[in-house]
Amino acid sequence: MMIIEVLRLFHRIRRDPRISTHCALVSRAFGAEKMFYSGDKDSSLEKSVNEVVERWGGPFSIEYVKSPVELIKEKKKQGFTIVHLTMFGEEKDVKTDKILILIGSERVPIEYYKLADYNIAIKNQPHSEVSALALFINSYKINKDFVNVKQKIVPQKQGKKIVKL
Amino acid sequence: MMIIEVLRLFHRIRRDPRISTHCALVSRAFGAEKMFYSGDKDSSLEKSVNEVVERWGGPFSIEYVKSPVELIKEKKKQGFTIVHLTMFGEEKDVKTDKILILIGSERVPIEYYKLADYNIAIKNQPHSEVSALALFINSYKINKDFVNVKQKIVPQKQGKKIVKL
Numbered sequence: 629m630m631i632i633e634v635l636r637l638f639h640r641i642r643r644d645p646r647i648s649t650h651c652a653l654v655s656r657a658f659g660a661e662k663m664f665y666s667g668d669k670d671s672s673l674e675k676s677v678n679e680v681v682e683r684w685g686g687p688f689s690i691e692y693v694k695s696p697v698e699l700i701k702e703k704k705k706q707g708f709t710i711v712h713l714t715m716f717g718e719e720k721d722v723k724t725d726k727i728l729i730l731i732g733s734e735r736v737p738i739e740y741y742k743l744a745d746y747n748i749a750i751k752n753q754p755h756s757e758v759s760a761l762a763l764f765i766n767s768y769k770i771n772k773d774f775v776n777v778k779q780k781i782v783p784q785k786q787g788k789k790i791v792k793l
Numbered sequence: 794m795m796i797i798e799v800l801r802l803f804h805r806i807r808r809d810p811r812i813s814t815h816c817a818l819v820s821r822a823f824g825a826e827k828m829f830y831s832g833d834k835d836s837s838l839e840k841s842v843n844e845v846v847e848r849w850g851g852p853f854s855i856e857y858v859k860s861p862v863e864l865i866k867e868k869k870k871q872g873f874t875i876v877h878l879t880m881f882g883e884e885k886d887v888k889t890d891k892i893l894i895l896i897g898s899e900r901v902p903i904e905y906y907k908l909a910d911y912n913i914a915i916k917n918q919p920h921s922e923v924s925a926l927a928l929f930i931n932s933y934k935i936n937k938d939f940v941n942v943k944q945k946i947v948p949q950k951q952g953k954k955i956v957k958l
Binding site for chain 1: 808809811812815818819821822823845849879880881882883884903906907909912914916917918919920921923924926927928931939945946948949950951952953954
């Protein structure tokens, strides 16, 4: 079974609220189990994500970490492969079954490039951590059955339909 | 040849600057030619996108439209298939060679669901317009050769390398 966790580096409350929320939602939707984040502790980010999990199902959790480097070292000990997504990395597949994905910005210190087992580019072009994360996680085609689902979409040709469970 | 253009609906300067910028960068990186946007006219959004095109190459442009409905009708006349990306839509492929993609938010008025030829979900789960756009455009595997490139990444196992051309 594939286990994917995400570490969002250097969250800044003023600049990133929606981007970090989107990172968490992408992580959940495509089959990751958890998103850690470092930088500013942000109760409103946590609240948004927890509300989505509450309504649309889990398992998924968000957790603040003070020291991202320590988390990375701990995850390595637990057998996780550390994959840093960066436009500066190599475009290639990573074959393993336990991954901690690091996502940051253009300004991630070189230390993280060295801590990572792989620095992977989802295209060597500037785009977004949200899209890089989605394409990378989606490449593993994880088929997650959400549990504790309170509401669900009924796909429509035109319009919106949600059923409460 | 595949032609993809994007219409970002209802941009709000205060709330969306980075999300809309990421939508434009994703559009460019994965092979779309242009992003229109409606809502608040935003010269700083346009500047950010134009600077990326200037440095990393085109062709790609961003254009403000006052009336998104008129643009959609005009594009229909030009033979574009209108695909609205929404978590409420159907998960399926769209086979055509000229697409205008509509992206908005959860609050897109029902009128747009009806104007669209297809309402497509990249998963019937909440995530992000940035990831939906990336996965949808990427499914067409457009191999765009960027022109007027001033700088380019040389992929690295560890670290960052940019060459000026």
